[in-house]
Amino acid sequence: MNVTKFYRDVAALRDVCLSVRCGEVVCLLGDNGAGKSTLIHILSGVEKPDLGTIRVGGIDVKLGSPAQARDRGIATVFQDLAVVPMMPVYRNFFLGREPTIGWGPFRRFNSKAAIAIAEKALRDFGVSSASVRLPIGTLSSGQRQGVAVARALHFGGRILILDEPTSALGVRQVEVVLGYVRRAKDAGVGVILVTHNVQHAYAIGDTFVVLFLGRHVGTFDKSNLTEAQLTRMMAGVI
Amino acid sequence: MEASSQQGCNEKAGAKSGLSILARPESTALVGTVVVFSFFAFFTGHAGFLTLPMTRNYLEVGAEIGIIAAPVTLLLVAGEFDLSVGANVALSQSILGYLMVYGGWPVADAFLAAILIASVVGAVNGILVVKTKLPSFIITLAMLFILRGIAQGGLRMLVGTTTIDGVRDHASEDRLSFLFASSIGPFSVSLVWWLVVTMLGAWVLEKTAFGNWIFATGGDRRAALQLGVPVQVVKVTLYIAVAVSTVFVAALDIFAINQSDANAATGREFEVVTAAVIGGALLTGGYGSPIGSFLGALLFGMVEQGFFFTPLPDVWFMTFLGVVLLLAVLVNNYTRLKALKPRRSGDIGRTLP
Numbered sequence: 001m002n003v004t005k006f007y008r009d010v011a012a013l014r015d016v017c018l019s020v021r022c023g024e025v026v027c028l029l030g031d032n033g034a035g036k037s038t039l040i041h042i043l044s045g046v047e048k049p050d051l052g053t054i055r056v057g058g059i060d061v062k063l064g065s066p067a068q069a070r071d072r073g074i075a076t077v078f079q080d081l082a083v084v085p086m087m088p089v090y091r092n093f094f095l096g097r098e099p100t101i102g103w104g105p106f107r108r109f110n111s112k113a114a115i116a117i118a119e120k121a122l123r124d125f126g127v128s129s130a131s132v133r134l135p136i137g138t139l140s141s142g143q144r145q146g147v148a149v150a151r152a153l154h155f156g157g158r159i160l161i162l163d164e165p166t167s168a169l170g171v172r173q174v175e176v177v178l179g180y181v182r183r184a185k186d187a188g189v190g191v192i193l194v195t196h197n198v199q200h201a202y203a204i205g206d207t208f209v210v211l212f213l214g215r216h217v218g219t220f221d222k223s224n225l226t227e228a229q230l231t232r233m234m235a236g237v238i
Numbered sequence: 239m240e241a242s243s244q245q246g247c248n249e250k251a252g253a254k255s256g257l258s259i260l261a262r263p264e265s266t267a268l269v270g271t272v273v274v275f276s277f278f279a280f281f282t283g284h285a286g287f288l289t290l291p292m293t294r295n296y297l298e299v300g301a302e303i304g305i306i307a308a309p310v311t312l313l314l315v316a317g318e319f320d321l322s323v324g325a326n327v328a329l330s331q332s333i334l335g336y337l338m339v340y341g342g343w344p345v346a347d348a349f350l351a352a353i354l355i356a357s358v359v360g361a362v363n364g365i366l367v368v369k370t371k372l373p374s375f376i377i378t379l380a381m382l383f384i385l386r387g388i389a390q391g392g393l394r395m396l397v398g399t400t401t402i403d404g405v406r407d408h409a410s411e412d413r414l415s416f417l418f419a420s421s422i423g424p425f426s427v428s429l430v431w432w433l434v435v436t437m438l439g440a441w442v443l444e445k446t447a448f449g450n451w452i453f454a455t456g457g458d459r460r461a462a463l464q465l466g467v468p469v470q471v472v473k474v475t476l477y478i479a480v481a482v483s484t485v486f487v488a489a490l491d492i493f494a495i496n497q498s499d500a501n502a503a504t505g506r507e508f509e510v511v512t513a514a515v516i517g518g519a520l521l522t523g524g525y526g527s528p529i530g531s532f533l534g535a536l537l538f539g540m541v542e543q544g545f546f547f548t549p550l551p552d553v554w555f556m557t558f559l560g561v562v563l564l565l566a567v568l569v570n571n572y573t574r575l576k577a578l579k580p581r582r583s584g585d586i587g588r589t590l591p
Contacts, residue, residue, distance in 0.1 A: 067466060082464040084457035086524045086578065087450075095454050096465035098447035108445045137578045 012038040016216040018209050020159060020190035025181060027205035028194045029234050034211040036194050040161050043192070044076035045069030056159075075157030079164050081148040085137030090118040092136045093151050117154075125150040126183055141169055142176035149180050153189060160184050161192045166200045178204050198234065202227045212236045263518025264530030266569045270516060270562065271533045274540050282547035290424050296539035298494070301428035304535030305487050306506070307513040308439035309479040311531040314514055315443065316473055317456030317523025318367060320480050321378040322359070324506035325385035328499065330356055330488035332389045335402035335498025338409055345414040352485045359385065360481030364474030382507065389500035400500040405492040419493040428490045432532070435483060439528030452476070456523025512559070513538050516566040525574065537562070 013035045020026045030036045041047040043054070045063035053060050056072050063069045069076070083092045094114045101110040118132045127146035136144060145165055152160055162181065166174045181204050184191050195201050201208065208225065210217040210233045217233050278287045286292055306323050313320055330352045337348035363381055367374045393400050409415045420427045443449040454462035455472045462469050492498045515521065516537055517530025541562065545555045 066464070078464070080460065082461040084454045084461050084524065086457045087453050091450055091453065095450060095462070096467045098450050100447055107447075108441075109447045109450055111445070135578055 013042075013211075013214050014216070016209075016211065016214075017219070018192070020192055020207075022158070022188045022190050023185055024207065025185050025191045025193060025205050026207045026209060027201035028192055028209050028211070029196065029198065029201055029230065030211035031196060031234055031236075033213065034234075035214040036196075036211060037163075038214075039211070040076065040163055040192070040194055043069070043161055044074060070155070070157075073156055073158035074161065075152035075155070075159070076161040077145070077148045077152055077163065077165065079167070081144055083136050083144060083148060086135050088134060089122075089132040089136050089139070089147055090115045093118040093121070093132070093147065093154075097155065121150050121154045122147065125153070126179065140173065140176075142173035145177050146180050149184060153184060153187065157189065159190045159192065161194070163194050164196075165193070166195060166197060174200060196234070198227060198231045202230060210234060262530075263525060263527040263570070263574075264533060265518070266566055266573065267517045267530045267533035267537065270566055271537045271540070274537050274544075274562070278540060278544035278547070282544060285547040287544050287547050292543065294425050296536075296543040297429050297432075298426050298539070299542055300535045300539030301426070301432035301490070302487055302503075303506070303509045303513050303538055304432045304532050305428070305435050305490075306480065306483045307510045307517070307531040307535050308435045308528040309476065309483045310510050311514045311517065311519050311526045311528045312439055312443055312452055313473075313476040313480055314511075314519045314521065315456050315523060315526040316452045316476055317459065318374040318473055318476070319378060319511075319521070320363065320477065321375065321507045322363060322381035322385055323480060323484050323510055324503040325382045325389065326356060326359060326481055326484040327488045327491070327503035327506055328501065329359075329385045329389040330485045331492050331498040331502050332393050332400075332402070332500045334485075334488055335405050335492055336393065336396060338405055339402050339498075340397060342408075345409050345412040345417070349414075349485070349489060352488065353482055356481040356485045357478050360478035361474060363481070364477030367477070368470040368473050386500075393500050402498045404496060405498055406496040409493070415493065418489045426490075426494070428494075431486055431490065432535075435486070436528050436532040439531075443526075443528060448472070448475075453524060456525075458524070509538060510535075512563055515570075516563060518570050520570075520574070534566075 042049050045066045099110040100107045102108050208220045333352045337343040366377050451467045451472050455469045513534035514531045516534035519526030
């Protein structure tokens with residue numbers, strides 16, 4: 001399966017082109033104000049492009065809302081992760097998509113199944129948490145990220161967009177989160193990693209898309225690019 | 239090495255689940271209820287606190303508060319507030335009294351009419367809150383005055399007074415009056431309603447998908463919206479449920495004292511919130527338990543009735559209640575923060591093999 005997306009002449013973005021294949025990690029790099037957020041808002045269906053097209057699996061699609069993007073298999077994990085801190089992990093995992101059992105007025109949240117599925121999904125993805133019954137607020141920030149990613153993939157995400165997943169983390173936590181990205185890649189998911197940290201990007205990325213003030217500086221393969229070159233490009237020094 | 243760290247993890251998980259029982263929202267209310275009961279039983283038991291009529295009395299007081307406190311707890315968990323419940327009880331009493339005594343309506347018809355009107359009031363409350371995005375405190379405070387005024391002014395216009403006597407006498411022939419006027423063994427039927435409403439509230443909150451949405455709505459509105467939870471529907475539904483619960487209390491009231499009163503249930507809104515907060519609910523949303531609120535209402539009833547037997551003049555009741563409320567809030571806050579504290583950073587490194 002091939003996934004390609006094109007954007008042209010979006011207000012804060014001009015002729016930006018980005019494509020991601022299965023099992024590939026594309027790092028979207030740029031300094032503050034480069035247009036990274038605008039681009040992922042378009043990709044996740046939050047905003048619409050003024051010009052240009054988005055193609056999923058070779059077919060032109062229109063993403064009118066985040067729900068439509070999700071239906072197309074585009075899962076976005078925003079910086080705030082969309083988790084409710086006081087709720088247990090498994091309740092967060094299924095929030096808005098609760099499995100139910102029973103009939104009519106007696107239909108109820110199937111917490112037994114929810115706990116089992118969430119536990120399995122997290123274990124398969126390598127997120128070891130003491131218990132899915134604990135409030136998600138008691139998990140470390142890296143683990144919370146892991147739950148959010150595992151949730152996105154569990155509900156059919158084939159393209160995973162991670163918005164600054166490492167920005168507020170310590171060194172150890174960054175390792176944990178980059179481990180999750182690696183796992184998603186190994187599972188055949190196309191990952192778009194948004195970051196302004198060159199080190200983190202270079203450690204994990206296959207392809208680098210650099211933006212500078214809304215312009216597309218270029219798309220580069222890891223094989224013909226050094227970390228220092230990448231840093232200079234992000235700063236606008238070519 | 240690997241095995242030992244694994245074991246360490248398991249031990250911690252065990253300790254954690256022990257703490258999570260302590261951190262249940264209703265644990266403070268349970269301890270508080272036991273302490274208050276023991277206190278009154280020990281010091282005033284000989285004076286009559288332990289008698290059956292006394293028990294019936296405080297259960298009745300508890301039911302008056304608890305039947306409304308259960309849906310209000312769900313509303314608090316969803317992050318909103320309702321100050322209009324007391325006025326809504328008075329309005330429902332007036333509607334029931336007028337329709338039954340002056341209109342000659344059967345109990346069932348009058349009751350359904352009152353439910354219908356209360357549902358409209360609840361829906362208006364809810365829609366105003368979600369559409370204006372103003373604090374529900376202000377909107378339902380306005381509704382408190384509006385409803386109280388309608389109850390008083392409406393009755394004054396229709397019958398010239400604000401009370402209607404002889405409700406029970408009028409309805410004594412009605413087959414359905416047993417729903418609000420009978421006794422179950424030594425206790426008032428209100429106890430049954432109180433238990434049923436509490437169970438229903440707890441079931442909805444803990445066991446249904448809708449309950450999950452309630453937690454998310456009050457816990458983190460942004461996250462709930464991002465995940466497609468119909469936050470506005472949740473809130474409006476809960477406002478309607480709260481308003482409907484006031485009709486049950488109104489019906490029980492007018493049968494118990496044989497009179498409907500447009501000045502009834504003044505301050506009930508605060509008693510209900512007191513019960514919910516003693517029961518572990520957070521005014522900031524996302525946390526609470528109808529079972530805790532049940533215990534909070536029970537505690538309220540025991541304190542109010544039991545105080546009569548203490549040597550202190552009963553005017554000190556309020557002060558005592560205030561101290562209990564303050565203690566409960568402090569303990570609840572402490573246990574909740576403890577339960578939500580992020581785990582030590584030492585655990586984090588082992589998340590990947």
